[in-house]
Amino acid sequence: MNRAVLFLHSYWAYLVVLIVFLATINALIGVFTKKPYGAKDFRISLFALICTHLQLLIGLVLFFVSDKIVWFSENVDMSLVMKNKMMRLYNVEHPLLMIIAVILITMGYSKHKKKLSSAPKFKTLAIYYTLALAAILYMIPWSIWI
Template identity: 40%
Template structure:
């Protein structure tokens, strides 16, 4: 079960990152071109929103069942080891903050009345979230 959830977490990560990148580009183009924000635009942003939230949910499940997650904090040595600190503290905390920012961007876009403002809320908050996510991916273990 652990291995399956680990593979699911890695697989959804590719989809979520790709969706975030595409939505950011799409919203940036929409904002710069001055076109109207439509229901289609909202649904495209919603896809990245949902994928990032699913990724967070699977990641939290993995965090609590993995020997590399929450259990590292119990030993007390996680903070002195950079790899253990990334896995046990930095990766989950920063990614929760990133998903909160993505959520704020999507929620604000629904309340803003101008199309440019809606696009801007999405591309700015999604981009900040994406940068945070990319900064805390454990690249050495993810690419192996």
């Protein structure tokens, strides 16, 4: 179970990084070129939302089955967990910041939908998706992932 969920989480992450990157670049291009917002722009931002939400669900399952997560083990000294870089990353930093990234994408997506013209739509997406992308890239455990 643990290995299957980790496998899924690990490979789905490639899609998440790729699509959030493309959606962010697309929004930034929209801001700088002042092009009209179209169906393609809507689809790419929606696809980024769906992919990250699915990764959030897989991540939540992984949180309960991974042997790197010690929250549910008995006799665990959390001060020792916080002092260990890898343990702190998996138990606290990675889940927390990734959840914040998904919230940013959700906020950016829903706020941009309420804007009526192209420029504010692209601007909203660009701000929220760039912040989310930065959080995702920062919290990926690169050394053991690739």
